[in-house]
Amino acid sequence: xxxxxxEEPFCGEGSACFRIGTDIAGNAYIAVAGAEDxxxxxxxxxxxxxxxxxxxxxxxxxx
Numbered sequence: 001x002x003x004x005x006x007e008e009p010f011c012g013e014g015s016a017c018f019r020i021g022t023d024i025a026g027n028a029y030i031a032v033a034g035a036e037d038x039x040x041x042x043x044x045x046x047x048x049x050x051x052x053x054x055x056x057x058x059x060x061x062x063x
Contacts, residue, residue: 002027009033012054020047 004021006029011017017033028047031039040047 004029004036004039006031006036010051020051 002023002025004023006019006021009017009019011033019031019033019036021029021031021036021039022044023029026044027041028044029039029041030047030050031037
């Protein structure tokens, strides 16, 4: 398992909390808060785009 530095959880109204993390190789990670050992990884920009869509209400069904 890579060493991941996790940010503080983001919690939307009525949805699950999630956390974003990064490693020293420049990979980005997203996980449900409290379950960081089960994460998705992708480029930072891909996860940034996903989070923007969630915040804009375009992908809220994913959480």
